[in-house]
Amino acid sequence: xxxxxxxxxxxxxxxxxxxxxxxxxxxxxxxxxxxxxxxxxxxxxxxxxxxxxxxxxxxxxxxxxxxxxxxxxxxxxxxxxxxxxxxxxxxxxxxxxxxxxxxxxxxxxxxxxxxxxxxxxxxxxxxxxxxxxxxxxxxxxxxxxxxxxxxxxxxxxxxxxxxxxxxxxxxxxxxxxxxxxxxxxxxxxxxxxxxxxxxxxxxxxxxxxxxxxxxxxxxxxxxxxxxxxxxxxxxxxxxxxxxxxxxxxxxxxxxxxxxxxxxxxxxxxxxxxxxxxxxxxxxxxxxxxxxxxxxxxxxxxxxxxxxxxxxxxxxxxxxxxxxxxxxxxxxxxxxxxxxxxxxxxxxxxxxxxxxxxxxxxxxxxxxxxxxxxxxxxxxxxxxxxxxxxxxx
Ligand code: FEO
Numbered sequence: 001x002x003x004x005x006x007x008x009x010x011x012x013x014x015x016x017x018x019x020x021x022x023x024x025x026x027x028x029x030x031x032x033x034x035x036x037x038x039x040x041x042x043x044x045x046x047x048x049x050x051x052x053x054x055x056x057x058x059x060x061x062x063x064x065x066x067x068x069x070x071x072x073x074x075x076x077x078x079x080x081x082x083x084x085x086x087x088x089x090x091x092x093x094x095x096x097x098x099x100x101x102x103x104x105x106x107x108x109x110x111x112x113x114x115x116x117x118x119x120x121x122x123x124x125x126x127x128x129x130x131x132x133x134x135x136x137x138x139x140x141x142x143x144x145x146x147x148x149x150x151x152x153x154x155x156x157x158x159x160x161x162x163x164x165x166x167x168x169x170x171x172x173x174x175x176x177x178x179x180x181x182x183x184x185x186x187x188x189x190x191x192x193x194x195x196x197x198x199x200x201x202x203x204x205x206x207x208x209x210x211x212x213x214x215x216x217x218x219x220x221x222x223x224x225x226x227x228x229x230x231x232x233x234x235x236x237x238x239x240x241x242x243x244x245x246x247x248x249x250x251x252x253x254x255x256x257x258x259x260x261x262x263x264x265x266x267x268x269x270x271x272x273x274x275x276x277x278x279x280x281x282x283x284x285x286x287x288x289x290x291x292x293x294x295x296x297x298x299x300x301x302x303x304x305x306x307x308x309x310x311x312x313x314x315x316x317x318x319x320x321x322x323x324x325x326x327x328x329x330x331x332x333x334x335x336x337x338x339x340x341x342x343x344x345x346x347x348x349x350x351x352x353x354x355x356x357x358x359x360x361x362x363x364x365x366x367x368x369x370x371x372x373x374x375x376x377x378x379x380x381x382x383x384x385x386x387x388x389x390x391x392x
Contacts, residue, residue: 003063004174006215006223007156009041009133013048013063014219015056018170023081027192028286031185032170035081036219038160039064040153042130045071047099049151049160050219054084061088069093072120072128074135075100076162077148078107082219087112099128101139103147127154136211140164140204142197150208157214163193164204165230167221175225184290185221186230190237191289196324198238205234242296242326244391246382249278249288249320250301251310256335256366261301263372264333267379273386280312285319292325296391297382298355300346304336308345317349324352329385331378332360335367358382 003011014036020029035052037060048070052060064070070093075083078100086108090096098105098114102121108114122128124139134154141148143164150161167185176182194201209231216224216231224230246268252258258279265275276291292298300317302309309317320327330353332343343360358381363371 001059001172003039006038006174006217007153007158010153010156010158011039012174012217012223013037013039013060015052015059016170016172017053017056023168027168028284029168030284030286031168033168033220034170036217037082038217039067040130040133040135042133044129044131047072047074047128047130047135048089049074050076050082050162051085051089053081057085057088060085061092064089064092070096072097072099074151075104075108076150076160076219077145078104078111079145079163080111082162083108083112087114090114090118101137101147101149104149107145107147122149124149138207140207142200143204144193144197152208152211157212158217159208159211159213159215159227160217162219164218165216165224165234166218169221171222173222176222176229179229182222183229183233186233187237187293188286188290189220190234191293191323192286195237195289195293196322198324198326201234202238205231205238237293240326242328242391243274243294244272244386245274245276245291245295246297246299247276247278247288247291247295248299248301249280249283249313249316250334251280251303251312252301253303253305253310256363257301257303257333260333260335260361260363260367260371260375263367264299264375264379267376268382271379271383273379273383278316280310280316285316288316288319289323292320292323292327295325295327296386296389297329297331297358298327298353299331299333299378299382302332302334302342302346304334304340304342307339307341309334309342313346314349317346321350321352327353327355328389329358329382330355331358331382333362333375333378335363335365337365356385358385
């Protein structure tokens with residue numbers, strides 16, 4: 001795709017990766033992604049903001065074919081899907097410098113072996129004049145690495161944010177046209193990548209709020225020409241209050257745990273609680289992460305394998321612990337054949353979750369009447385706890 005103009009002397013560049021289906025050998029990309037770079041030509045200086053994944057460097061070099069000079073390559077973030085093509089751009093533009101945060105410099109030296117003399121570092125709030133345009137660099141750490149920053153184009157009211165506000169979405173739409181579709185993609189992105197840093201992001205949102213913003217231009221997915229759409233969504237996601245939602249990730253080998261899950265889900269629904277049920281043997285972990293953004297309670301369902309939880313449950317519990325959602329309550333249900341230490345082992349996997357553990361329900365073999373009563377009791381407790389916390 002060719003470069004596309006988004007303002008006077010400001011161009012979208014980059015590559016749309018329609019077919020990529022996995023990121024970091026971990027994160028599903030059902031809708032592909034894009035690596036957005038931006039070229040800003042001022043009256044005196046020209047900058048390239050971020051680059052592309054190294055697998056698509058040819059696309060960026062083609063877009064830069066008629067660009068004679070670049071003074072700075074701004075590196076908002078050292079991760080290779082944005083920085084990976086920097087060495088190629090530095091080779092093409094021998095006088096260009098990489099402009100980044102002090103932490104970003106160290107990481108780019110380590111990750112891409114760029115010589116130290118090719119760097120200029122900027123402190124939080126520092127500005128750079130391109131002649132008729134002024135760039136302000138705002139440090140926004142932990143979205144989602146420690147070195148991250150964003151750039152505000154003062155005269156044009158454009159905020160270029162790299163991963164912050166991004167969405168893994170391959171599209172020819174330069175701007176958001178389908179808000180519902182972008183909302184889901186951006187929430188998936190937040191859930192998988194940003195959620196562990198929720199509290200820092202709250203501060204970063206306040207930091208950017210003092211600027212008049214007409215466009216938010218991220219490095220994944222379309223540009224936001226209605227910035228409140230994504231800023232308000234982020235405010236909701238990072239807020240302290242969960243919603244009246246229970247997430248039930250589970251595995252079942254012979255149907256006993258499945259029966260318990262189905263019974264509990266029905267009992268919760270009868271009590272007005274929204275439930276998201278995930279059979280981990282077929283679950284897209286991005287969908288599970290999205291559900292965890294707003295949930296107040298997680299109930300993990302597991303059969304017993306060699307005395308402990310099913311390996312898929314280990315994985316899901318580890319993931320939930322790493323993502324640090326704003327859960328308030330947790331419980332465990334499941335079945336065993338002769339003995340089980342599943343409860344202790346799962347509880348040990350989620351130390352980061354600041355949750356109250358509600359009475360687990362474990363049964364020997366297939367659930368019987370007493371087990372269903374215990375599940376009813378668990379559902380009643382969850383509904384009551386949610387009411388006590390005024391969760392809507
Ligand atoms: Fe899109 Fe953290 O890289």
